[in-house]
Amino acid sequence: MAFTLATWNINSVRLREALVLQLLRDEAPDVLCLQECKSPVEKIPMEGFRARGYTHMVARGQKGYNGVAILSKLPMEEAGSEDFAALGHARHIAGRLENGVTVHNFYVPAGGDKPDRTINEKFGQKLDYLTEMRDWFHGKRPEKAILVGDLNIAPREDDVWNHKQLLRIVSHTPVEVEHLAQVQEAGAWVDITRQDIPEGNLYSWWSYRSPDWDAADKGRRLDHVWATPDISNAAHSSRVLRAARGWAQPSDHAPVFASFDL
Template sequence: MRLSFATWNVNSVRLRMPQIQAFLAQTEIDILCLQEIKCQEHEFPYDAFRALGFEHIHVAGQKGWHGVAIVSKVPFESGDLLPFCRRGEARAQAIRVDNVDIWNFYIPAGGDVPDRTTNDKFDHKLEFYERLCTHLAQRNRDHPLLICGDLNIAPGEFDVWSHRQMLRVVSHTPLEIEAFGNFMACGDFHDPFRVAYPEPQKIFTWWSYRASDYRASNRGLRLDHVLLNPALMARVANLTAKIHDDVRGWTQPSDHVPAQVTFEI
């Protein structure tokens, strides 16, 4: 079974539907995980995705904010609500395809101040990672797992435009880098993008709207990830990964771009 899989923070699924349709028309995708859809379940554009061949849809929506969704050409089983967000926001969902668990996350951004005691948003973000690690420690490690989404941390020196300057900015602070490292260790995850784009090559999936020309400034961050645990890696072959950074230059784009992996099970 061949699966082509992408994750994309679309920053409003209804607003960004023309870009999504264009991307799916030119890219062979079987499963698309979306974050920050910014709509409730009944507002989701089901018909538009079904017209593109994505008959199987799972939405965890919320009025005006957050929200995640999975659209798929292949059947899946919907999983239980994942208990990682203490506020009960629509930030996590789970499905199972061919006995592979897929978890789709929109982890909190964390606000502007990297201090857990004075900034509840930052504490919320780190607690999300802590709860995730606790859950992974209790989970059956022999069961295949793929985690994807906007994880809102750029973990490596070459995942940010300036390691030195970004160490003081939420998304790449030492506390977040440590949290992401603990998370990777908890699941013993494989990062296919660092195989496809070896260090010291810089790779980004997000660019601020503040730059009039994102390529000229190129002050990006790699906030979006697809990670595979060892049980899944043991089942896959011909694994490839690609970041579609050209999408950031389209008309009225999201500030994030799709990240795609393809493999055979």
């Protein structure tokens, strides 16, 4: 079975319903994973999504914050969710396709402004969340699985616009990069985006604070597509839909795509 998957931090699925519909119409991924939906599950605007053929959804939501959802044209059943670090946040949902592939959709905590857990509780929560992800995947030993989402870390030097300037900025600090690497190693996850695009600067997020984000291009690659080794060789055609960052009233993230021939 061949399918295309996309991941997108939408920054309110209700506020940006029109953008989701535009993506579904123009790009038509078989599976769309959304983060930061900021909506209870029952208020996610499914009517329009169903009209585009996305008749399956698994989701976790909460009012005004966080929230993850997987929309699918393909039959999908829920495969569980975890509350890592016991934050009580809707940050993970998993769905299983009929071919046995499990899709994990994550929204890792951003971590606040200061990369020091002694003065910034949110940074400590982020590190704890990643540690529990690591331990969970050590125990689960995932197979035939894909992990996507806003992981809120840009791990490589060419995943940020300026490596040296961002070493002390949350999302690119060495301690965060090391924690993410441990999660990746625990599941033997393959970074599909960088498997397909191994060289060069690559970003999926540009701050709202930049009045001309496109020209300044001070981006970071915070959004990821990983797969387990047993299916990683079936992946191809990775890309970032940068143009979506320039749509009307956009999210500050752009969708990231990958295709799989399984």
